[in-house]
Amino acid sequence: MEYLIGIQGQDFVLVAADNIAANSIIQMKQDQDKMFKLSDKILLLCVGEAGDTVQFAEYIQKNIQLYKMRNGYELSPKAAANFTRKNLADYLRSRTPYHVNLLLAGFDETDGPGLYYMDHLSALAKAPFAAHGYGAYLTLSILDRYYRPDLTRDEAVDLLKKCVEELNKRFILNLPSFTVRLIDTEGIHDLEKLMPVGAKLLAPAPSS
Amino acid sequence: MALFDVSGYKSHAGLRGQILGTGVGHLVDRPNQEFAVPVGVDPSGFLKSCSREGGVSIDLNHGTTTLAFKFRHGVIVAVDSRASAGSYIASKEANKVIEINPYLLGTMSGSAADCQYWERLLAKECRLYKLRNKQRISVSAASKLLCNMMLGYRGMGLSMGSMIVGWDNKGPGLYYVDDNATRLSGRMFSTGCGSSYAYGVMDSGYREDMTVEEAYELGRRGITHATHRDAYSGGVVNLYHMQEDGWIKVCKEDVSELIHRYRKGMF
Numbered sequence: 001m002e003y004l005i006g007i008q009g010q011d012f013v014l015v016a017a018d019n020i021a022a023n024s025i026i027q028m029k030q031d032q033d034k035m036f037k038l039s040d041k042i043l044l045l046c047v048g049e050a051g052d053t054v055q056f057a058e059y060i061q062k063n064i065q066l067y068k069m070r071n072g073y074e075l076s077p078k079a080a081a082n083f084t085r086k087n088l089a090d091y092l093r094s095r096t097p098y099h100v101n102l103l104l105a106g107f108d109e110t111d112g113p114g115l116y117y118m119d120h121l122s123a124l125a126k127a128p129f130a131a132h133g134y135g136a137y138l139t140l141s142i143l144d145r146y147y148r149p150d151l152t153r154d155e156a157v158d159l160l161k162k163c164v165e166e167l168n169k170r171f172i173l174n175l176p177s178f179t180v181r182l183i184d185t186e187g188i189h190d191l192e193k194l195m196p197v198g199a200k201l202l203a204p205a206p207s208s
Numbered sequence: 209m210a211l212f213d214v215s216g217y218k219s220h221a222g223l224r225g226q227i228l229g230t231g232v233g234h235l236v237d238r239p240n241q242e243f244a245v246p247v248g249v250d251p252s253g254f255l256k257s258c259s260r261e262g263g264v265s266i267d268l269n270h271g272t273t274t275l276a277f278k279f280r281h282g283v284i285v286a287v288d289s290r291a292s293a294g295s296y297i298a299s300k301e302a303n304k305v306i307e308i309n310p311y312l313l314g315t316m317s318g319s320a321a322d323c324q325y326w327e328r329l330l331a332k333e334c335r336l337y338k339l340r341n342k343q344r345i346s347v348s349a350a351s352k353l354l355c356n357m358m359l360g361y362r363g364m365g366l367s368m369g370s371m372i373v374g375w376d377n378k379g380p381g382l383y384y385v386d387d388n389a390t391r392l393s394g395r396m397f398s399t400g401c402g403s404s405y406a407y408g409v410m411d412s413g414y415r416e417d418m419t420v421e422e423a424y425e426l427g428r429r430g431i432t433h434a435t436h437r438d439a440y441s442g443g444v445v446n447l448y449h450m451q452e453d454g455w456i457k458v459c460k461e462d463v464s465e466l467i468h469r470y471r472k473g474m475f
Contacts, residue, residue: 021392026404028384029394051389055359096363 001173002047003135004034005163006103007156008115008128010149012184013105014156015115016164016194017045018135018175033179038064039074040187041107044084047132048100048120056098060084077106081116081124089122101132107183131163138170139163153182161194168196251364271440272317273402274304275430276371276382278395279416279423283373283380283450286427287315288402288435288463289443300443308334310454312350312374317400318387319367326368330354347374347381348393355391362389369399373450380450398430402438406430424449424458432466 001022006015021029036044036057042064046057060083068074075083081104091098102118117123117130129143142163151159160180167175180191274287291302306314306324308331316323333353337345345353351372358366366387374381384390384397396414398406409430418426428445435441445466447458 021390023386023390026407028397029392032392049388050386051359051362054391055389 001134002034003131003133003167003175003178004045004047004101004103005131005135005139005143005160006045006105006115006117006127006129007143007147007151007159008105008113009151009153009156011113012153012156012182013107013113013115014153014160014180014182015043015045015103015105016160016178016180017047018133019177019179019193020175023050030176035179035181036061037188038080038104038106039068041183042075042077042080043105043181043183043188045103045105045132046100047102048098052098052100056088056100057102060087063087076108076111077104077114077116078108078111078126080104080106081114081118081126085118085122085124088118088120092122103130103132105183107185109185113183134173135163135167135171135175138166142166157191164194164196168198254365272304272400273398273406273431273434273438273441274315274317274369274371274400275398275403275406275410275427275434276315276373276396277410277414277423277427278380278382279414279418281420281423282375282452283382284423284427285313285315285371285373285448285450285455286431287446288400288431288441289446290435290441291320292440297442302443303446305446305448306331307455308350308374309338309344311344311376311450312347312372313448313450313455314354315371315373315399317369322366322368322387323370326354326357326366327370329357344376346376346378347372347383348376348378350374351381351383351385351391351393354385355389358385358387359389371397371399373448373455375450375452375454398434400438400441402434402441405434405437409433420449428459428461428466429470432463432470435463436467436471 003018006013017034019030019032020027021032034045034047036046038044038061044057044060046053064075064080084104088098099120101120104116107113115127115130117125117127129147131139146159164178176195178194180194182189182191271292272288276283276285285305287304289301290297291299304316306327308314312334314327316327330353334345334350368387370385372383372385382394384392396410410426413426424447427447431445442463444460444462446460448455449458
């Protein structure tokens with residue numbers, strides 16, 4: 001039902017997530033932000049079981065901030081991804097595993113941009129592009145076809161738009177809007193929300 | 209708790225105190241809420257055995273309809289009053305709204321016992337917060353407290369779908385909290401097995417600039433039409449209005465009278 005996508009360029013990472021918070025067949029909220037800011041240049045995108053997503057993401061978020069307070073410097077995206085994976089793996093064989101699928105996107109001063117794919121079984125892979133959810137079945141091939149490592153920012157946004165239009169066309173569920181963010185050497189930038197033509201937004205976007 | 213002390217049960221909070229050192233005692237404003245559960249008790253396994261054929265069916269559907277929505281003049285809260293145990297109607301005038309304080313309300317759907325216990329515990333925590341900090345707790349914090357209580361019992365079969373409604377410094381607040389520790393802030397929510405019917409009526413009749421009377425009518429309509437279609441909802445509509453200076457109870461009307469008024473042509 002939920003959808004996450006990430007595209008890495010030469011000096012940026014572009015990520016997007018849908019905005020629906022659903023409960024069985026009902027859309028409870030149409031402006032849910034599924035991205036969690038771990039640090040100035042790291043975003044964690046989190047989907048999965050109700051309750052688990054926010055709890056696990058906030059747990060990781062606060063621990064990353066605690067590390068910074070204790071040690072005076074921030075974890076790199078690679079370290080943050082591995083830390084997250086370790087926590088997920090530790091909980092996996094406990095009484096209360098967290099059923100979440102994640103994308104971690106970040107920009108490191110030395111290594112450059114990085115996109116990390118993590119699933120609910122705690123598998124971790126660094127990838128040039130990635131997607132989660134049923135929508136991934138429709139869009140990964142588009143990414144395979146049109147992705148190039150030297151995409152400019154505008155080209156990456158166009159590629160993202162292609163994916164979202166495909167979902168709008170072929171995916172049975174209505175996903176009317178997507179939050180889009182870009183991470184580069186200057187930090188995290190909010191881009192314009194993607195609203196595919198024809199998808200219905202239930203109520204006018206509220207101010208809160 | 210006497211049994212707690214006598215049983216020698218080592219709580220993880222004590223262990224945390226050893227690791228972090230004393231002095232971090234009151235950073236988090238939450239008391240020790242663990243039950244002294246004997247070894248080998250498995251609530252979720254027990255519940256699984258009860259809810260299939262072959263055993264007593266403890267049907268934990270959220271058998272209710274409750275709704276709440278924000279509009280220009282505050283927040284409207286409307287709930288039904290049927291308490292069901294399977295196909296038996298245990299009460300036709302159950303109280304599904306807990307009045308936490310003059311500025312906070314909580315609605316209940318799901319297991320009556322869970323809702324009543326945890327929301328009364330929330331009321332206690334809100335009162336303690338006010339006494340400790342000399343200011344009323346915010347709606348956001350109150351809903352987070354309830355959410356964290358649910359988180360502590362994750363996977364153990366709690367059943368609660370609740371909306372925390374209030375008015376604080378940030379204006380009107382509406383949060384949905386449920387038993388799997390989901391917490392959502394929004395403008396309109398409905399919970400319980402009649403919620404889909406209530407959403408239908410509310411979404412089609414809602415306008416942000418409704419008058420107060422129109423909003424009361426929308427709340428009444430939402431519950432009434434849901435009780436008409438949903439077998440596990442019924443009784444009376446309890447309607448509350450959360451305003452800037454606190455909540456008021458607007459009315460308590462029988463759904464059978466309301467439905468006859470609305471569907472004049474049908475009957």
